[in-house]
Amino acid sequence: MQQTDKVWWCIAALSGAMMVILGAYAAHGLAARTTEAMVSAVETGVLYQAWHTLAIMIVLVWRRVHPLAGQRWVLALWTLGVVCFSGSLYLMALAGLSLGIVTPIGGVLLMAGWLAFAVVALMAKQ
Secondary structure (H helix, E strand, C coil): CCHHHHHHHHHHHHHHHHHHHHHHHHHHCHHHCCCHHHHHHHHHHHHHHHHHHHHHHHHHHHHHHCCCCHHHHHHHHHHHHHHHHHHHHHHHHHHCCCCCCHHHHHHHHHHHHHHHHHHHHHHCCC
């Protein structure tokens, strides 16, 4: 396994741990601190983080079998997207910070990651 893939696997593992922690907090303790809308925002962040963490792991397995340069772009876009999208929702709900445009930028990064995934898949030689 390449050193860079070890880093990506660690990012996926930390993302997985964080989403379980934040999901549990949203389900069991956050309602006493904030509004239902903020609890829902955290749950949305956790959901998007969960799907993209799983997707990152799938691309890492794909890289192991069939490494392609463009796969790193997919991993980077999804990672940045999760940080911006889910992270901004968490900060909004847990710290009361409003990061304005960061959430939609995160969403665009997530979409760009899926489009990059499609391009890499279409460009792959058998």
